[in-house]
Amino acid sequence: VEALASAGVEIGSHSFTHPNFGGLSAERAAEELDGSRRAIAARLGIRPDSFAIPLGQSANWTPAAARAAEQAGYRIVYAQAVETRPLGTIGRSFVTHFDNDLVFGALLNGVYDAWEEWT
Template structure:
């Protein structure tokens, strides 16, 4: 899971960014080790028991949000190796007629998204305004996942089949809403490798960030990562999950109290 790719991304995106040089080095390692990138849709189709057969060493290269550096810096390296990828866009952050406030850095425009798609990227949904989906009421939740899908379908003449949860978090209610909106699979984070047993709407990913060295990257993609490689991210993920559940419980209690007034 990548986010921004750039030399000097904005502060809000810096920690979850990689430099263009690091990204190129990581793709070179994947190529040298015989990995074959596939899209999220291809992975989902294979694991649902369809006719598609995965290569012997499949890997997903995914980008969340829609940073402009994915086109400027990542695309040349992807083209160099003929690698496919999956780009999950927050449609209200992209530059163009749907653009709204809140984007953390310079984002892609739709012509750039189309160029990425032409180069083999699957374009998936990442909500419209990038909220914490599990904190929304049902109406707003439906809007976020459906509006995103409608805009991508309108801009690319084809509805997306894959979704990535903003912040990597979901709940059973969120997963049902994503399924009902027409997506066939969805990605979380959890900093672990994906596996069929996780179910198509909770597939795990590993975060690649500014401090991920090439040796650590090699261990992460090969499945030989040590606890130290993923400990910090997993602890943060679990801690924040507790905070989110507490916030959700407080919100539901307030709504129940208000309904009794």
């Protein structure tokens, strides 16, 4: 991670313990957001501006979590599922080790953007 950061790759946050923010109190959400940001700062000497919602779905995010993210200093929040993504978030896709070049190319070109959320 240090090598990536020193090479100029943006390092963002994904929470401290990867909880479902949809079920967290405002206080607990703030702890997760602050804890992750502090841990990254301690290791890399940077305070990330971006945050990717664990699990990424609209059910995994609340207005209280959004306020906590803003108060923690995050300027960008990423989520999945274009149609149901919470207001104020930016789309994201996940890539796994199972994805080949064709799937990765499709992701980059927005082929999966209209897919519904997981159920």
